[in-house]
Amino acid sequence: MEALERALSARGLTVSWIPGKGRGLIAARDFSPGNVIISQEPFASSPSKFSSGSSCDRCFTSSNLRKCSGCRIVWYCGTGCQKLEWKLHRLECKAFAALSEDREKMLTPTVRLMAKLVLRRKLQNDLTFGFTSYYHLCFIVHLSHQDMSDLDEKQLILYAQMANLVKLVLPSLDIDLKEVAQNFSKISCNAHTICDSELRPLGTGLYPIISIINHSCIPNSVLVFEGQVAFVRALEPIKAGAEVMISYIETAATTNTRQDNLKQYFFTCSCPRCFKELKEDAILEGYRCKDKKCDGFLLHEVEKKSFTCQQCGLGRDENETTKVANEIEEMSKVVTAVLSAGNLSQASSLYKNFEQLQLNLLHPHSIKLLQTRETLLKVCMELNDWRRALQYCQLTIPVYQRVYQSNHPMVGLQYYTCGKLEWLLEKTEDALKSFTEAANILRITHGSTSPFMYELFSRLEEAQAEASYKRSALGERMITD
Ligand SMILES: C[S@@+](CC[C@H](N)C(=O)[O-])C[C@H]1O[C@@H](n2cnc3c(N)ncnc32)[C@H](O)[C@@H]1O
Numbered sequence: 001m002e003a004l005e006r007a008l009s010a011r012g013l014t015v016s017w018i019p020g021k022g023r024g025l026i027a028a029r030d031f032s033p034g035n036v037i038i039s040q041e042p043f044a045s046s047p048s049k050f051s052s053g054s055s056c057d058r059c060f061t062s063s064n065l066r067k068c069s070g071c072r073i074v075w076y077c078g079t080g081c082q083k084l085e086w087k088l089h090r091l092e093c094k095a096f097a098a099l100s101e102d103r104e105k106m107l108t109p110t111v112r113l114m115a116k117l118v119l120r121r122k123l124q125n126d127l128t129f130g131f132t133s134y135y136h137l138c139f140i141v142h143l144s145h146q147d148m149s150d151l152d153e154k155q156l157i158l159y160a161q162m163a164n165l166v167k168l169v170l171p172s173l174d175i176d177l178k179e180v181a182q183n184f185s186k187i188s189c190n191a192h193t194i195c196d197s198e199l200r201p202l203g204t205g206l207y208p209i210i211s212i213i214n215h216s217c218i219p220n221s222v223l224v225f226e227g228q229v230a231f232v233r234a235l236e237p238i239k240a241g242a243e244v245m246i247s248y249i250e251t252a253a254t255t256n257t258r259q260d261n262l263k264q265y266f267f268t269c270s271c272p273r274c275f276k277e278l279k280e281d282a283i284l285e286g287y288r289c290k291d292k293k294c295d296g297f298l299l300h301e302v303e304k305k306s307f308t309c310q311q312c313g314l315g316r317d318e319n320e321t322t323k324v325a326n327e328i329e330e331m332s333k334v335v336t337a338v339l340s341a342g343n344l345s346q347a348s349s350l351y352k353n354f355e356q357l358q359l360n361l362l363h364p365h366s367i368k369l370l371q372t373r374e375t376l377l378k379v380c381m382e383l384n385d386w387r388r389a390l391q392y393c394q395l396t397i398p399v400y401q402r403v404y405q406s407n408h409p410m411v412g413l414q415y416y417t418c419g420k421l422e423w424l425l426e427k428t429e430d431a432l433k434s435f436t437e438a439a440n441i442l443r444i445t446h447g448s449t450s451p452f453m454y455e456l457f458s459r460l461e462e463a464q465a466e467a468s469y470k471r472s473a474l475g476e477r478m479i480t481d
Pocket of ligand 1: 216267
């Protein structure tokens with residue numbers, strides 16, 4: 001514990017016991033927005049689709065992949081990554097090569113992550129491997145909190161079965177089944193989803209120090225990744241003594257949905273957003289005012305059999321709202337099925353009608369409407385319909401600003417998408433504004449040195465150059481006229 005405290009103190013951090021939360025990471029100095037609070041390599045990690053050739057087992061990149069010629073299961077982007085992983089992979093390579101087709105199917109990403117964890121711990125005392133006991137210590141100290149008594153019988157059986165799978169996958173190792181089952185339970189609360197710069201999930205990793213950080217639905221920090229390296233950056237000024245918090249879940253959701261999604265972590269969030277008044281949830285999951293010009297939110301008045309607008313007092317009949325709500329429910333099944341069948345043109349027009357139907361009933365900032373527009377954005381992009389894609393992208397931004405706090409990477413990424421679409425549509429001034437908004441947020445959440453940020457900065461520079469060229473050309477034309 002002392003070694004952990006020393007390492008953290010050098011980074012301006014400390015660990016404290018927080019009533020109702022267990023341990024938490026505390027700032028021992030002030031951090032400004034964009035400061036890296038902590039960065040860490042994973043103790044163990046696994047890509048979500050490691051055997052399908054879609055990502056490198058080391059850096060998670062998706063290009064130039066080649067199969068390991070030994071096991072023919074794991075993929076690498078080149079000899080560099082393969083060599084770096086070899087000390088660990090050589091222990092599983094032979095075992096994987098010997099797997100029958102049936103057993104190969106058992107090698108799910110979670111089982112693989114556990115297999116890597118077992119192997120890494122086996123290598124722990126091998127100094128030539130380069131892992132110090134410090135890392136191990138962090139792992140043991142940190143991941144010890146999850147209590148098996150929290151689990152129901154079904155989960156206990158599942159973890160025991162998964163532990164058995166690890167034994168089958170690594171038959172030559174002396175595996176303590178009980179310990180592995182316990183570790184599955186610890187992983188479920190402590191692992192982090194590794195995402196690319198656009199927050200698309202790529203895999204799962206265990207980051208011993210980062211997993212000391214507790215959750216808030218309005219976090220003061222954000223977790224982003226460069227390859228597998230995790231970076232926690234401050235989203236807002238964090239004063240010495242304050243707790244560092246990230247969000248474990250998608251926060252564009254109502255309180256009920258967020259609380260449901262947090263159940264897997266065995267706690268009830270008590271952040272200020274979870275105690276926010278009814279109004280926010282009535283907007284995010286509720287109905288709109290009958291008067292389309294009014295943006296009030298409605299509350300159900302059971303005795304009056306109506307939903308009443310809290311801004312203008314206008315009521316909506318219960319029967320009428322139920323009828324439209326049922327139509328929406330029915331249509332939602334149809335549009336989802338058409339989209340899953342892959343018919344994009346049909347999905348595009350059906351989703352457009354679906355959006356119109358939802359607009360009759362749902363508040364303009366409703367999460368369901370937002371999700372429909374996000375789908376329409378994706379579909380229009382796939383169809384190269386940039387004009388409509390831009391319309392939907394723009395419609396999502398005010399809702400993003402409502403559901404994510406300022407500086408949230410999702411807001412920055414959405415501005416970035418808007419900027420790219422505006423650039424394609426030759427709306428140079430608009431693109432410049434959107435790229436600027438995106439850069440202002442994403443340099444806080446993603447830093448300034450990754451290839452992703454270099455690309456954004458170069459798009460921004462290109463838009464600045466084009467805009468000033470267009471402005472001067474216009475000025476010259478006006479002088480001539
Ligand atoms: C990744 S760990 C965080 C560190 C943990 N507090 C510890 O002592 O090791 C996740 C666990 O921390 C606790 N936790 C995280 N955020 C919390 C919160 N906002 N309120 C209460 N408990 C929380 C829950 O027990 C959760 O399963």
